[in-house]
Structure formats: structure tokens, C-alpha cells
Amino acid sequence: MAEIRLERISKTYAGGKAPAARDVSLAVADGEFMVLLGPSGCGKTTLLRMLAGLEYPDTGRITIGDREVTDLPPRQREIAMVFQSYAVFPHMTVFDNVAFGLRMRKQPADQIKPRVERAAELLQLEPYLGRYPSQLSGGQRQRVAVARAIVMEPSVLLMDEPLSNLDALLRLQFRAELKKLVQDIKTTTVYVTHDQVEALSLGDRIAVMRQGEIVQVAEPMVVYDRPTTEFVGSFIGNPPMNFLRGSVSRDNGHARVTIGSEALTAPTALAEAVGDNVLVGIRAENIEARAEAPSGGANGAGHALAGETVVVEPLGSHLLITAAIGGQQLKVVTRTDFPTGPGRPIWLYPEEDKIRWLRPDTGAAVQV
Amino acid sequence: MAVADTPQTLPPGAVQATDILPRTAARRKGPVRWPLYVAAILITLFLLLPIYLITIAALSPRAAVNDFPKSLVPRELSLETLLFFLNSRGVVASAWNSVMVGVITLVLSLVIGTPAGYALARFAFRGRDAFKILILTTRAFPIVILSIPLAVTFIQWGLYDTILAVALVHTALALPTTVLITSSIFVSVPRDVEEAALTLGCTPVGAFLRIALPLALPGLAAASLFTFVLSWNEVFAAAILTVSQRTLPAQVFTSLGDSPLPFRFAGGFALIVPSLVFIFFIRRYLFNMWGRVVR
Numbered sequence A: 001m002a003e004i005r006l007e008r009i010s011k012t013y014a015g016g017k018a019p020a021a022r023d024v025s026l027a028v029a030d031g032e033f034m035v036l037l038g039p040s041g042c043g044k045t046t047l048l049r050m051l052a053g054l055e056y057p058d059t060g061r062i063t064i065g066d067r068e069v070t071d072l073p074p075r076q077r078e079i080a081m082v083f084q085s086y087a088v089f090p091h092m093t094v095f096d097n098v099a100f101g102l103r104m105r106k107q108p109a110d111q112i113k114p115r116v117e118r119a120a121e122l123l124q125l126e127p128y129l130g131r132y133p134s135q136l137s138g139g140q141r142q143r144v145a146v147a148r149a150i151v152m153e154p155s156v157l158l159m160d161e162p163l164s165n166l167d168a169l170l171r172l173q174f175r176a177e178l179k180k181l182v183q184d185i186k187t188t189t190v191y192v193t194h195d196q197v198e199a200l201s202l203g204d205r206i207a208v209m210r211q212g213e214i215v216q217v218a219e220p221m222v223v224y225d226r227p228t229t230e231f232v233g234s235f236i237g238n239p240p241m242n243f244l245r246g247s248v249s250r251d252n253g254h255a256r257v258t259i260g261s262e263a264l265t266a267p268t269a270l271a272e273a274v275g276d277n278v279l280v281g282i283r284a285e286n287i288e289a290r291a292e293a294p295s296g297g298a299n300g301a302g303h304a305l306a307g308e309t310v311v312v313e314p315l316g317s318h319l320l321i322t323a324a325i326g327g328q329q330l331k332v333v334t335r336t337d338f339p340t341g342p343g344r345p346i347w348l349y350p351e352e353d354k355i356r357w358l359r360p361d362t363g364a365a366v367q368v
Numbered sequence B: 001m002a003v004a005d006t007p008q009t010l011p012p013g014a015v016q017a018t019d020i021l022p023r024t025a026a027r028r029k030g031p032v033r034w035p036l037y038v039a040a041i042l043i044t045l046f047l048l049l050p051i052y053l054i055t056i057a058a059l060s061p062r063a064a065v066n067d068f069p070k071s072l073v074p075r076e077l078s079l080e081t082l083l084f085f086l087n088s089r090g091v092v093a094s095a096w097n098s099v100m101v102g103v104i105t106l107v108l109s110l111v112i113g114t115p116a117g118y119a120l121a122r123f124a125f126r127g128r129d130a131f132k133i134l135i136l137t138t139r140a141f142p143i144v145i146l147s148i149p150l151a152v153t154f155i156q157w158g159l160y161d162t163i164l165a166v167a168l169v170h171t172a173l174a175l176p177t178t179v180l181i182t183s184s185i186f187v188s189v190p191r192d193v194e195e196a197a198l199t200l201g202c203t204p205v206g207a208f209l210r211i212a213l214p215l216a217l218p219g220l221a222a223a224s225l226f227t228f229v230l231s232w233n234e235v236f237a238a239a240i241l242t243v244s245q246r247t248l249p250a251q252v253f254t255s256l257g258d259s260p261l262p263f264r265f266a267g268g269f270a271l272i273v274p275s276l277v278f279i280f281f282i283r284r285y286l287f288n289m290w291g292r293v294v295r
Ligand SMILES: Nc1ncnc2c1ncn2[C@@H]1O[C@H](COP(=O)(O)OP(=O)(O)O)[C@@H](O)[C@H]1O
Pocket: A013, A014, A015, A016, A019, A020, A038, A039, A040, A041, A042, A043, A044, A045, A046, A047
């Protein structure tokens, strides 16, 4: 067990056009489960491989525990890694696969057997110890890869999209198992995925990456509720966060944001930005929809945005409604009995404290 | 109509190409298929018929060689011709020489060629492509032209008329192909299994020896088969570089002019059989390893 510190890591591959990592700094606490999340090609694997020692940074420092490991080869880092492709040894039995690392570390044979058996038990591999990987299913091979890593009792466990090659049902099942396993062994873990659901469900914290940079590091619910950029908001969540373009104006001393013909009360922090454009971020489930016009005239409407239903998609547990407001579209989640249909008017009430206000030029959040 | 997923461990290039050919052919219907079969049968006959005739002649009594017209079915099986061949002067000794030369060639070309092939497969070093072409151009030198200066050099070194001299030349002949074949074998060994070994405590050399090499073994076996057969069948260098230490082909070749017909057939048979046996055994090894069909 150990904490990990990445300090100002940069890396450009030979022949690579853009850097795969730019000035990345990240601290992972002892025993923490950190998820690196980002779209394909954003540099997650590169970062993980630099942690493993399979790739070396151009500049920057990596420390694991109290040792600097920046230039150490993988075998001296006390890490274990689970590869996306499993990377089990096809010419060895499951037992030999799991025992491989212990043998390389010259553990006495009488200690290897019980440790391998315990790891196999944790991953329900006992019936298969004598088999070759070719005689296993994809899910079982991935279990072998995980067992082979945890049997080492590493300081740091690295996993590169370990679930991405499994079919959907298996993935769901193994995800929960993996979460329990890592909670039990309490090893510091860095887990790479491009699947935001996986990231939300597994991580103690999530580091969202884009184009070689870390954009936001926070607990899953914070990343979900309070994305610091438009990118994070639209990458995480299904459906992605809605972003509406508006402009800031002043009305009776209050800041207001006008979206087409509609208006929202804006936080006072925005008052100095009168005349500027702003992005209004709100999640589909944080909008209340009503089918009738609010009573009490325009001012009594408060935060109501009047619009029109465009598409209604029944999704079993709820309806996903696409509505148009002042020429912009947004998604709203309602109960299945919500009375609406294409072309019918709809009134939307975004939850005030769930709204994110972002600068449209930089995509960065306005601190409220 | 997507072609099914091929496992990642499949060797690239040749294997996949041969894999795709029959499948696409099988998918087509009607008149497109039979010319393929006719061509295949003709080519097979072209290759097998001489082998068959030689085999029959070698297994018939000596007198039957001069029979005319030839029948395709042997009238009488006998070891007489073969025994006559084996008892001829120098045959057994030269066969033994051939085996030795083949084994030395095989070991040398694997020991030298495997690391080179591995480097070509794994490292993007400067001049890699130039190196590949250079390797191939060595094959452009005709052995006929090389043999005389080589003979002179070997006389100076005191290696002339030794098994080692022949093995060295055969190694030189085999190396380009060995390097290119082994490099394509290592390309097909996934890199991340080696990297997994590195993270589990191996040094790079350890990861190569424990992971990449065993995984490449079926392919390397095929490459050695190729090398051995190349050495076994090579006549020219062997004939020029030796006088008393003849290899079997050199022995048969040099005594071809003044030996009776049955001797020639038996000699041909003796040259073919080891290759076939070798192929047969290695083939089984190639097809089924670690409980999995490798092809
Ligand atoms: N070995 C390599 N050589 C050159 N470029 C690479 C190499 N590996 C990755 N890259 C590039 O670096 C960037 C980041 O890749 P990667 O870390 O694999 O992203 P991710 O894992 O997030 O999908 C990509 O643009 C990719 O094309």
C-alpha cells in the first residue's frame, strides 16, 4: 500500500503529433481507488503505463510510497497490472499463470501454493487451476489476469479497461465483484476506463482526462453534479448534461440569463458579466416538467422555461423528452405518466442549485 | 458477410492469406470453383508423381528399373535396391555428415537469426527497413560465384573439407529467411504478454526467454524445419567445399554420372524421405500445442 504522486508529467511519443500527456499532476491517496476516465486516445493508457514503468515520461516525477520510481523498470516498482487484452500466458496453466510473479520474486514453493489458491478462491478460479487459458472463457481469462496481479500483494494495482472485452452482462457482474475485491484488499488502485458508468460506480475519485490533460479530479457525484467544464458535463452522464446558450442581462438589480424569449434568474456572481454570453448546464433529471402553464403571470413563473415537446422516448422506468426552448434543444426526464406529445407545449423548471454556469469561450465553470 | 474474428495469436501474412483464400472460394457458387480444383490437382500431381515414381523404383528389385513400359503399380516390393544403395561406398557416412551439417546449420541459424528477428519485430530502431532489405540482398549473390572464393578462404583457415565449413555456408544461405521468418513469428506474439511478465518481476531478457520464446516455439520449429531441409538438399556448396567429407546430396551428385540407375533412384528416395518424415513430425507439433489448435 502506498500513495502515488505524479508531478508535472509530460510525454510525447516518438512520431506522435500531439503530446499524450501534458503537464499532468495527480495524487492518489493510500488505499484509494482512482479512475482515469476519458474518451479513447486521450492518454489514459499512456499515463498508466508510465506508472507501471512500461513507458517513461519526457519530464516530470513519479513517486510511489516514499520512493521516486520515475526511471525504475517495472519489476522494481512493486506494482501489478491488469491489461485490457488480459495478457495471460497461453503456454501456462492457470496455476502457473498466477504463480508466475511469485516465482519470479523467488518465493519459497511452499508459500506459493497457498497464496495462489487463496487468490484463485477470491476470483472463483479453483476449478480451473489446471487448465490452459485457451480452455477458458473471456471472463475467466480476465479473472486469471486479476488473480495474477493481486496475488503479488502489490503496493499499487493498475488496471487498463479490464472489463471492456467482456460482454455486457458479464461486465456488470464482474464490475460489482471487482469493486468488492478491491475494497477488501484495500490496495491503492488506478483504474483506466472510457466508460463513465464504470467510473461512477467504481471510483473513490475520478480523474477526467482530455487530450493528454486532466480536466477535473473529484468524487464521482461531484464530477457528475458539478462538472467544471462543458466537456466533463457532456462526457459524463446518460443523457449528457444539457447546455443552453444564453446572455446575461440585468433586471431590477438581479442578474438574469435570457435564453431565446425565456429567462432564468442568475446568481449574483454573474451580475458583472452583463452583456456576456453564458452556458447554462443542467442535467435532464434535474428539470421538473409541467404540462400546464404556470399560474400567476410571467413573473410568478419564476424559473419556468416555456417550450415545446419535440420527441418522447419511453424508457421503461421513465420518459426521456426532447424539448425545444428558444430554438435550442434539451433533454428532460419525467415520470412515465407525464401527459405530453410532439408539438405540445411544456414548461420546464430547472432545479436552481443544480444549474452550472459556464463561460462559452473557455467552457470553464463560473464559480458561484 | 464479415469474416469471423481471427484470434490475435495468428501469425500474420502468409497464414492469414491462405486462410482467406479457401473461404472466399467456398462462398462462390458454380463454375468459379472447379478451375481452382483442377489447378490444385494438376500442381499436386506435378509434385507428387516424380516422388511416387522414385519411391516405386527404390522399392522394386534392381532388375525392375529397366522394365518398359513402366507400370504405376509396383509388381514386386523389395529392399534390394535400397540395400544396394546403402551398402555403396560412402553412402552411410555421407548421410551421417548430412545430418550433422543440417543440425549445426539449424542451431547456428536459430542462435544468430532469432535475436535478429526479435529485434526486427520489437524495436523501431533507426535503419530497420534498410536492414531488412540488406538481409534480402545477400540472397542475390549466387552460391556458384561465392563458392570458389569461399573454398579458397576455407583452405586458408584449415576448414576446407570439414562438416563445419559446409554448415557455415548453409547457415549463411539460411539466415536471411530465418531472420525474416522469426521476425514475423515474434510480431505475432502479443507484446503485452511480455509486458505482463515485466510487471511481474522479469527482466527484459527473462521475459523473452520465459514468454516470447516459448510462444514463438511452434513458429521457430517451422523455421528450423525449413532450414534443415534447405541444408539437407543443398548440393552445390557441399560438393565444392568437400572432398572426403561429402554430404549425402553431394555424394549422390558427384557419383551420379558413373552409377547404375537403381543407385540413382535409391539416392533420390533417400534424399526425399528425411524431409517428408521431418515435415510429418513437426507438422503434428505445429498443429496442436497447449491444447489449442494453432494451425
Ligand atoms: N506507442 C505509441 N506510439 C505513438 N503514439 C502512441 C503510442 N501509444 C499511444 N499513442 C498515442 O498517444 C495518444 C494517447 O494514447 P493512449 O494513452 O493509448 O490513449 P487512451 O488509452 O486514452 O485511449 C493517442 O493519440 C495515441 O495515438
